[in-house]
Amino acid sequence: MKNIKSLLLLLIITSFGFSSCQKDIVFVEGSGPGGTKPTTYTTKMSAKVDGVLVECEFAYAQQYTNPDGTKDIQIYGIKSAQSFILDFQNFKGVGTYNAADLISSGTYVSGVNDPFNNGHYAESGTIKVTTYNSKVIIGTFEFKAVNTIGEIKTITEGQFVISLEPIPGPTPGNTTTNITAKVDGVATDFTGQAAYVKSTLIGNVMTIVGTNGVKAITIAIYNYKGSGTYEIDIDAQGSYNEDQSQTGSYATENGVKTGKLIITSATSNTIKGTFEFTAPNMVSSLSTKKTITEGKFDMSYTTTTM
Structure with a gap:
């Protein structure tokens, strides 16, 4: 961590x-x-x-x-x-x-x-x-x-x-929910943003972030190529934060395939798809994990070229 x-x-x-x-x-x-x-x-x-x-x-x-x-x-x-x-x-x-x-x-x-x-x-x-x-x-x-x-x-x-206290992010409402998922089987809504960074040095990274108060879910696609299937954590990383505490952060391990992200629709400024992954606690001495299933997102994104 x-x-x-x-x-x-x-x-x-x-x-x-x-x-x-x-x-x-x-x-x-x-x-x-x-x-x-x-x-x-x-x-x-x-x-x-x-x-x-x-x-x-x-x-x-x-x-x-x-x-x-x-x-x-x-x-x-x-x-x-x-x-x-x-x-x-x-x-x-x-x-x-x-x-x-x-x-x-x-x-x-x-x-x-x-x-x-x-x-x-x-x-x-x-x-x-x-x-x-x-x-x-x-x-x-x-x-x-x-x-x-x-x-x-x-x-x-x-x-x-x-x-040094947790800073809550936006909480989804009826018109602002654009990410949904089950976290250990519990349906959870998020209000999210997406950003695409195009860089010759680090590659093209698409990042999707959703918040619900102190809860947050993040997916980063290492070499974004539009619609298609991305293996987590080979082509993309998934993470989930329960409460912004030291023991509440979970992230997939680089090189360990633990889920998938499917981009079903992509334009120059919108992205839509599904995801699922399992993420271990970022404190390696703990054996806890979070299982994310039935994830869906549909949102616009911004592009930055570096």
Whole structure:
């Protein structure tokens, strides 16, 4: 679960333009009769890149508790094709972290059209976490980063306020349900979006994402060719998230055929078909799985060329 496919994830997010996922975090701090006045924090992330302010449209964090009890955290901030990534292994909470070592790091991605040269990795700098609890992580960052051909980016005045609570997605209504499936035999509706990314570097990827509150289902077709049958997980990957918790994420294993996706109709901007797959828990120490059957979708999609 820790080894997140960052580039594909960024492609999916930037293709859909999920700018609506900023979230206000409201909770009471302090002590005394009745507590203190509720404090509201809004999820946000920003920094200057070579002096130019970049205010992220979308920001979030992922936490993972290892079998030995240590905790890892990854923070993402995204503005169009740009992104910031802060990575902590063996996270200790509030404190100052090196932005350029093996257990904590900072990365700036300048775009997604060239994954080899767009990634700039910190060679010096610091990340400061000033607040951390079950609801929010707050801090600042600055670092100097370099890519594989020696180009340097200077990141200054970085700051983040990130919710650590689940962020519900859209809930389907009578006119917005465009994905249906049975999850372990239970009929579930989703409201979905689809995006097609055409790239000479990573291939042509069609991604279908459906949400129902905190539940989400995703199918990514690695080399989309229109109508036809795609084997999951040979030609496509399927995943399901029950509640955005560490143990609630399920994904098919690359190279292990576990289902199929059939595109029955495809045009330049619409896609329709069926799917089924079985996905094991992404926490490898758990033996649980989710069985997705009788899946159907019918929706329009956007196309991005990179």
